[in-house]
Amino acid sequence: MSKSNNVYKDAYNRCLRLLDETRSLPSEPELGALLGVSRTTVRSILTRMEETGLIAWNKRAKTVLRDPHPDDFFPEEETDTLAEIIERSFMRRLLAGGAEAGMQINELELAREIGVGTTSVREFLIRFSRFGLIEKRRNSHWVLKGFTRAFALELTEIREMFELRSAAAFAALPQDSAVWADLDRLEAEHRLLASEIATRFNEFSELDERFHRLIHRASRNRFIVDFYDVIAMIFHYHYQWNKAQERERNEVAVGEHLAYIEALKSRDLGKVDAACRKHLKSARQTLLTSIPENRPSQKP
Amino acid sequence: MSKSNNVYKDAYNRCLRLLDETRSLPSEPELGALLGVSRTTVRSILTRMEETGLIAWNKRAKTVLRDPHPDDFFPEEETDTLAEIIERSFMRRLLAGGAEAGMQINELELAREIGVGTTSVREFLIRFSRFGLIEKRRNSHWVLKGFTRAFALELTEIREMFELRSAAAFAALPQDSAVWADLDRLEAEHRLLASEIATRFNEFSELDERFHRLIHRASRNRFIVDFYDVIAMIFHYHYQWNKAQERERNEVAVGEHLAYIEALKSRDLGKVDAACRKHLKSARQTLLTSIPENRPSQKP
């Protein structure tokens, strides 16, 4: 088995959902654009839909014959990218097992354990290395630097530097910029979430990311924008393992976001700075308290 | 041919240079540490040195029999890493040919042109992507973002943010820190270079990098330290293609460095800030003037 057809399967599933809404499908190029795949994949999808009696397909005519049944869908786990699979496995090991700083990472072992080729693992590790958690020894193994207090502090130091600058840039954006509408929309979502926080508190992390990415984009600096990938990755996994007081924490954060949004809308740089600082401080605090005390530690 | 033995060849050449200085070689582990390779490679080296009559080797005794001859050395080009070869080829194309922003990069074509496997090219591109000059389209080609004015501005914006902070951290380091000795040594090298600038101006770029890396290291932040790789890479190639007024530019820069060093040694934060700003401003200017005017440009 050399390459999984997850692109096809995922697009197929998404296409099934389209069937509910319409009586006939659009042209092949249009469908491709809609699903974000090539025509080749679109045609594979249509072929199967015809075979399973979901549609009648003759050239331009693609008529929906019946509603999709639950078992028309490919299983969720078959739609994941190899990269996603590797990342999940790797992070699980990193967070669960005794991932001591200084530990060495073995490509071959990792590949065998996950059941994939070494090339994919290598490529993953190279991509992952930009997060600053691992480091390569030339012609030899990778070294785990560990998710330590030091890491969290270094990460948040940069985050604060970048976000303060981005927030200031944001507030200075002209009134007719499209971001203000985006901000209004995000504000509404925040208010809604705040009012239903008791039941929907776990939806905060996704909103959080969208909000901060919007702000960072105002910097118009690719390095700042890209750096948010590091933060997002860390917080993504952080949310998964640190469930203590999740509701309370998120409730506070939503409040801080709303104050932050208010400050941005006031376009008063002093207020923006203060609101941003306040929120970042509590975000850092949350992250830090979730990290166990300093392990034996490693040499610099 | 699946893997070149450049590690062996490079270590062999370096080992030849050791023969000049001594009458007998140290133990295998010691040699390995000295050359930065494993014992396996050390033994290959020793084996060949015995075969070519350079040494007599019997267990612990490794006596030098004759001085190495120029053609005992492996050719320079055989000692390069594949990654270096690919990077050079890639950068040559990028700087020489019409590398318009938006252009797409073809892994297969690149691999064929350089004469290497696709895997190596892929890995190179993934590593290279952190420089912000290329971007991947999922399941498809890479896109060249171009070495534009915008890129240079974004890069220098971060550089200035990071270096100002690092410089302040540097100045705040305790008197007994080892960095002050490093700084003194660099100062001496600068003074020497300044006095012989007419003939040695092209040695500045290497000194420049060592100086700025020393400062960045004071931040004790891996993201700041790592970011210097981006700057170093850009300046490395920049020095190669922009030879206009090289002597003058470098002379000015050496002067700025000396003022900067003076400021650091004074430990007066105001002076440090001023000297750092001044130097970074002229560095940015140099970089910017070397970039041709805005090409047609791309959408954000």
Added chain:
DNA sequence: TTAATGTCTTTTATCGTGAAAAAACAGTTT
């Protein structure tokens, strides 16, 4: 008994290969 050498095993680096997916080309339909 410590530190080296000799030998064997494991891992990394790189290629060629083949299926999945994209992209290009050619022919049709409206």
Added chain:
DNA sequence: AAACTGTTTTTTCACGATAAAAGACATTAA
């Protein structure tokens, strides 16, 4: 002619295989 469908070519992605290099183990010398 513009936009679509049918077909072919090219490229990306991922694997297994193999030489180079590292590392582990066993043995021997000091």
